[in-house]
Amino acid sequence: MASATEIVLPIGNQKHDPAWKHCLMIRSAGRTKLKCMYCMKLFLGGGIHRIKEHLARHKGNASCCPKVPLEVQQAMQQSLDGASVRKKRKIKLTDDVRKLNPSEVVSAAGDIDPTGSASLQIIPLNDMLDFTAVQIEAKEEDATTATASVPSKTTERGRKRRTKSSLQNSLGSPPFSENDGSLVNRINSAHVVDKEQVYMAIGRFFYEAGVPLDAANSVFFQPMVEAVAAAGPGLELPCYHDFRGCILKRSVEEVNFTLEHCRGTWSHTGCSILADEWTTAEKTFINIMVYCPEGTLFLRCVDATDIVTSSDTLYELWKHEVEEIGPSNVVQVITNNSDVHAMAGKRLNETFPTLFWSPCASQCIDDMLEDFSKMDSVIDIIESAKSITGFIYCYAPVLNILKKYTNGKELLLPIQSHAAMNFVALKSLACLQDELRTLVTSEEWIESPYSKKPDGVAVANLVVSLPFWNSCAVIVRITEPLVRLLKLVESNKRPAMGYIYMGLYQAKEIIKREFMKKSDYLPYWEVIDWRWARQLPRPLHAAGFFLNPQLFYSTQREISNEISSGMLDCIERLVPEPKIQDKIQKELNSYRIADRDFSRKIAVRARHTLLPAEWWSTYGGSCPNLTRLAIRILSQTCSSRGPDRNNVPFEQLHYEKINFSERQRLTDLVYVRYNLRLQQRKVSRSKCFDPISVDNQDVVDDWVLGHRMLFSPDTDCNWLVLNQPVPTELSFDDDAEAFIAGLDDDLIRGAGRGLEEDDEIKEEEDNRDTTTIFA
Known part of the structure; x- marks a missing residue:
């Protein structure tokens, strides 16, 4: 383990060499060092290769690890052997290229010199072996990992079942071999494997094996293809028992x-x-x-x-x-x-x-949105909007015409929550209302048979209806804070504990501003309060607001009793030692008045740029006990x-x-x-998102079916004529950041005072204004 003066640094995903799993990266005395996980020996130089030799018990450049497990030693030895073999193969291929006569080199590269120049041109090997979409250039360390990730020794029975003609069978071209002739023949063979053949080979595997098609959205799909390409021709693939055994x-x-x-x-x-x-x-x-x-x-x-x-x-x-x-x-x-x-x-x-x-918190917000969608003033608008999307997605030609005006954008956007889907879809429709109006007033629409259908007439009337779009805009405005809060809660970019209290206040305040009359906004408030406050008090969320420097200092220290009590509850519960509690109580005063490092200009600017926990870690050194507590609270999720x-x-x-x-x-x-x-x-x-895909039916089913079944006899539903959807950028983190950016000081001060106190202040101000008018 690291000593008190040593800091263990995280090893990023870019470290692909297998030896990284068996060492620690230490920061000590301003230097970065590597430490063996088994014997705790420190290495000041030599990099990961020396660690690998140490684990493989190679004598010479590094001392032998006395505690390394046998299986780890063997794996490191295999990795070293693989790197040595590839290095020799690379040297041999480079020598073969130099031995080629100029005409062969130029011909192999597909670049014939019309002047017939006899000067020898050394063309990079990767340029000659051009796989178009399949990238085979890789660093030696990555190639080592790719080879080491596939076991070099398996059971004899598994190897007998394996055949080296698998590449030929799947791509329709002969496999490469170390002894199949000159380098020119191998280069010419490589050009037979074009992009379409690779795609078809992958597709046949997906279809025959029943691999879910959304597997193509996996972030591990591209690295897998690149690892196979980097390993080169003739790679012996792992068998069924390898996947169930050593690889697992x-x-x-x-x-x-x-x-x-x-x-x-x-x-x-x-x-x-x-x-x-x-x-x-x-x-x-x-x-x-x-x-x-x-x-x-x-x-x-x-x-x-x-x-x-x-x-x-x-x-x-x-x-x-x-x-x-x-x-x-x-x-x-x-x-x-x-x-x-x-x-x-x-x-x-x-x-x-x-x-x-x-x-x-995710379930609470989901339930709020679900209750909103069942209100009489909202449900009719949602059903009308579903009739628009259902009609358009049921007719491929209509959908294609619309995508011409939206530049390929879909009417529906991806989101995991079924309840939030209603309001995300309404917002998307509202953003595309001009394109929808252009659609139903275009000549293509008027001359098409779909504009004559009863459903088509009803959709066109809805699209040009100003009251419908005004109602959509109101619903989007009152639900957008909750939708953004839901995305913030489920975002992986920042923990939501420091913002959840603020987000709920913002949702209620925006609803109040929209309706003005208490009788109009009170039903929405009651839904939020009942779904959120029906269970135990939540001092963690109040303490998150108190300890978030961006929010706390914007309140001008006007903090409600609910927030202060929540902070004290967390001190008493999360810090059991009375002496530490007393120290935290004293340090709270420095935080309240922005004393010591909290008052630095760089710390003031960082309130709005750093994550709250990072801010405390950077500037809370003068209040160590409070800083430890703040980091523990602000580092938590809410979902x-x-x-x-x-x-x-x-x-x-x-x-x-x-x-x-x-x-x-x-x-x-x-x-x-x-x-x-x-x-x-x-x-x-x-991510490639298609609203009509069966992979998304649980969320968008009632938004794409319309009033008829998708494949009813009188519906023109030929998927072959549909334009392919364009990749959709997942915007959870962007929407979460938009929520943070949308917080203004007045809103934060209101949240700090609390809803009840804020209402009393506003009522007093309204009464004073009324008295002044009548006076």
């Missing part, structure tokens, strides 16, 4: 290593236990995860069918999870919002007085919702008639697969 074993070890790395940060940042509950037709499952700023990790899936209705059994489950992770590390346990979970959470608070139980669960065999995992050893293997498979899904959520990317 190494993947489990990778996830375990990540878990141990995160575990090392829990004592500093704290962590949250997440219980993501979901149901199928017959069973109820709970996915247990743990969150910290380093990421979210999946631990296990529990069949909760028989325990979900009992607060006692749920309490025992949460108690077991807290004890396994360590009560001193856990800041909160986030679960479902039901009364049964609240009772179990109350018992948990009594058993562990140093942590909180919290209901899931227990995990990524999508499609194609993860959770139900199969709990089948009774499974061999015990196979159940263990399936447990590891689910463990690896779901944690890789969690890793994907951290990567901002463009």
Whole structure:
């Protein structure tokens, strides 16, 4: 382990060499060093290659590790051997290129010199082996990883079943071999493999194996293709038993290593236990995860069918999870919002007085939006909007015409929440209302048979209706703060604990500004209050507001009793030592008056640029006890919702008639697969989203079906004529940042005073204004 003067640095995803999994990166005395995880020897130079030699017990450049496990030693030896073989092969290919006569080189490269110049031109090998869409250039370290990730030694039976003609069978061209003739023949063969052939080969694999098509959206898809290309021709692929055996074993070890790395940060940042509950037709499952700023990790899936209705059994489950992770590390346990979970959470608070139980904020906000969508003034507008999208998505020619005016944009945008989908869709329609009007007034529409259909006439009348669009705009304005807050809560860019209190106040304030009359906005307020405040008090959220420097200093120190009490509750609960509590109380005064480092100009500017926890870590050195508490609170999430669960065999995992050893293997498979899904959520990317795809039917089904079934006899539904959707940038993080940017000082001051106090102040101001007018 690192000493008190050493800081363990995170090893980024760009470190691909397998030896990185068996060492630590240490920052000490201003220098970065590597340390062996087994014998704790420090290396001041030589890089990862020297660590690899140390683990492989190579004598010469590095000392031999006395504690390295045998399997790790063998893996490092294989990696070194593979790098040596590739280096010799690269030297040999370079020599072969030099030996070629000039005409062969030019011909192989497809660049014939019309002048017939006899001067020898050395063309880079990667330029000659042009795979178009398949990139084969890679660093030596990446190539080492690609080769090492595929076991070089498998069972004899598995190797006999493998054939080297697989590439030929899938691409229609002969495979490359080390002894298949001159280099020119290999170069000419490479040009046979064009982009379309590669795409067809991948497609045939997807279709025949039944791979879900949304697997192409995986962030690991492109790296897999590049790793195969970088390994070069003749790669022997792993067999069925390799994927179930050694490869799965190494993947489990990778996830375990990540878990141990995160575990090392829990004592500093704290962590949250997440219980993501979901149901199928017959069973109820709970996915247990743990969150910290380093990421979210999946631990296990529990069949909760028989325990979900009992607060006692749920309490025992949460108690077991807290004890396994360590009560001193856990800041909160986030679960479902039901009364049964609240009772179990109350018992948990009594058993562990140093942590909180919290209901899931995502579910609370989802329920608010669901209740909004059922109000009489809202449901009619939503149904009218669904008739527009349902008609357009039911007729391929109409959809193609619309995309001409929207530059390929879809009417519907991706979001995980079914309830939020109603209001995200309304906003999207409102943003594209000009394009929709252009559609129904264009000659293509008027001359098409779809404009004569009764549904088409009704859609056209709606699109040109000004009252309809005004109503859409009002609904979008009153729900946009909640939708953005939901995206902030589920964002991976910043923990939401420092903003959730502010977000709820903003939602209520904007609703009030929109309707003005108390009788108009009160029904919406009652929904928010009932969904949010029906359970236990939430001092963590109030303390998050208090400790967020951007919000606290904008209130001009006018803090409501609810926020101050929440902060004191957190001090008493999360800091059990009375002496430390007293020190924090004294340090709070320095924070309130912005004393010491808090008053620096750079610290004042950083209130709006740094994440709240980072701000405390940077400028809170003069208040160490308060800083530790602030970081633990501000580093937490507010949601227990995990990524999508499609194609993860959770139900199969709990089948009774499974061999015990196979159940263990399936447990590891689910463990690896779901944690890789969690890793994907951290990567901002463009995703191919098609609203009519069966992959998205759970969220958008009633927005794309219209009044008829999609394949009814009188519907023109030829998917072959549909224009291909364009990639859609996932905007969760962007919307979360837009929420932060939209906070003004007046709004923050109102949130600091609290809704009730703010209302009293405004009523007094209104009364004074009225008195002045009549005077």
